[in-house]
Amino acid sequence: MVEGVAGGSASALAALYDRWGVRAYSLARRVCADEGLAEDVVQEAFVTVWRDPGRFDAARGDFGAWLLTLVHHKAVDVVRRQSAARRREERTEGDPALGSSAGPGADLAALDAVAAGQVRDALARLSGPQRQALALMYYGGYTQRQVAAMTGVAVGTVKSRVFSGLHRLRDLLGSSLDDRADDAMSDDDVRGSW
Template sequence: MAGGDSTALAALYDRYGRPAFSLARRICADEGIAEDVVQEVFLAVWRDPARFDPRRGAFGSWLMTLVHHKSVDAVRRESAVRRRTVPAGDDGDDRSAPAGPGADQAALGAVVAGQVRDALGALPDEQREALALAYFGGYTQREVAALIGVPLGTVKSRMFTGIQKLRGKLGPLFGDVPGDVTGGAR
């Protein structure tokens, strides 16, 4: 793809387009924005494929990291646009609704999301990568193993250990629930 080969780009898109879109849509919560993010990422990869350094990890992981960062940037950009275009206290609806339980839940959700993000950020790269590809990218453990180029057992171990660490950090937040840390059926 270094020579601007569009067939190589098409092959990459065929392999990574669906999981990239899935991740972008989960972060952006808007299909249109997610489509734009995926297009930007693949265009950036096509324009400058040398940005990928195989010594730092697998291509799929690197690509999903790009999608994640671009998605977060897009959400921040949209949020900033909304703040600038909607005056404080004006949501476009003339009716005034008191802040009720929905506002409390939204605030609590934001706090919890921040704590989960912090806990994920504290994990070693290998564990965070495996968990992100599986839970945010929609990959199976077998697909994660193929993407990052490690044995399936290694992926399972990284995910199990990562989940245990998350549980240790987030247990007080959610209440320590005994049982299967992988979330499987008992």
């Protein structure tokens, strides 16, 4: 079907949508928590498939996992954009001069960004099967049984990949995330005592 889309076949795109549209919408709806935004995300994802089907590389995995990862990324981007716009609006409502300041919590937001980067780096160091199982379960929202069906392996294999992947993530991340949280808490305690 993807080859058909690459050849410009609208019916191939329709077939892909029939097969993956409900799952894509379900994932986008869980991330966005808004029906309209979820619909927009799914539409953007399928437009991306239509415009640039070459982005999918069958050597790196199956189409479903790739599409759901694309939907997840687009949904997260939408949520982040909305959240940032809402924060800007809240800051400027009371005092327009505050619109340009970093505001309270900027240090925690920076720590969150650093932690997210560390997690992404650690995920990149996992084996492909471990990363795929974790992504489908934690980002895609699928059960172990659904992941097994999607990847064509036994449920026990999925459980093993998830367990070993999480164990490897803990080893790779170590206590760095806990240390950062402790640092942020002690900074809050210091600010609170002033």
